[in-house]
Amino acid sequence: MFKINDHVVYQSSGVYKIVDIRKEKDFNKNDTEYYVMEPVFNNNLTTKIPVNNKKVMMRNVITKDEALALITSMPEEETVWLNNNRERSGNFKEALKSGKTEEWARIIKTIYLHKQERNELGKTIMKSDEDAMENAEKILNQELAVALNILPEEVPAFIKERLKDTD
The missing domain is CATH 1.20.58.1290 (CarD-like, C-terminal domain)
Known part of the structure; x- marks a missing residue:
């Protein structure tokens, strides 16, 4: 699991910073935990991804x-x-x-x-x-x-x- 302030590569979209992890209701009214992420190099789009989503490629930035x-x-x-x-x-x-x-x-x-x-x-x-x-x-x-x-x-x-x- 990632933490707040981690830098991650998200899909082939680029590098994002995790700015928050929060629980919200999903489409089925279930409590779901989400990563809230902002692009590191253009701050015009915040993305929210379920923590347990296995369909998207997301990994830590290399050292x-x-x-x-x-x-x-x-x-x-x-x-x-x-x-x-x-x-x-x-x-x-x-x-x-x-x-x-x-x-x-x-x-x-x-x-x-x-x-x-x-x-x-x-x-x-x-x-x-x-x-x-x-x-x-x-x-x-x-x-x-x-x-x-x-x-x-x-x-x-x-x-x-x-x-x-x-x-």
């Missing part, structure tokens, strides 16, 4: 050590490109929903490298691939930002600097 280890492992991360557009799109959607930082990093690397190849040919990538990369970057950058105590927009530069130091 600083886990974040640094993930960044260090990025150059060795294998790519997962599939030529079939439908299979690839489904694969990326499942990886996004998985809640696994390694999967998000793999999506980003895979699409980034494909995008570079396409750019060299004077071509662009599919919109669905671009969207998958943007979603993976958003949630990964938010999680790494919380773990490293920096802003999400500072994460790419932090990663580049960190990887430069390990060469």
Whole structure:
């Protein structure tokens, strides 16, 4: 069970802070305990989730050590490109929903490298691939930002600097 002030990754929506845990009546008039959460990086939407809900992916944000280890492992991360557009799109959607930082990093690397190849040919990538990369970057950058105590927009530069130091 999470506690008030915990930072959690919620679905593929991003990082939230649990601001309250309260009992309220549910649709069936039963007393139900809820997590009340606010997005860490845009405070315009409060979300309420039943504590006992097993259908949603929600987990603690990774630690600083886990974040640094993930960044260090990025150059060795294998790519997962599939030529079939439908299979690839489904694969990326499942990886996004998985809640696994390694999967998000793999999506980003895979699409980034494909995008570079396409750019060299004077071509662009599919919109669905671009969207998958943007979603993976958003949630990964938010999680790494919380773990490293920096802003999400500072994460790419932090990663580049960190990887430069390990060469």
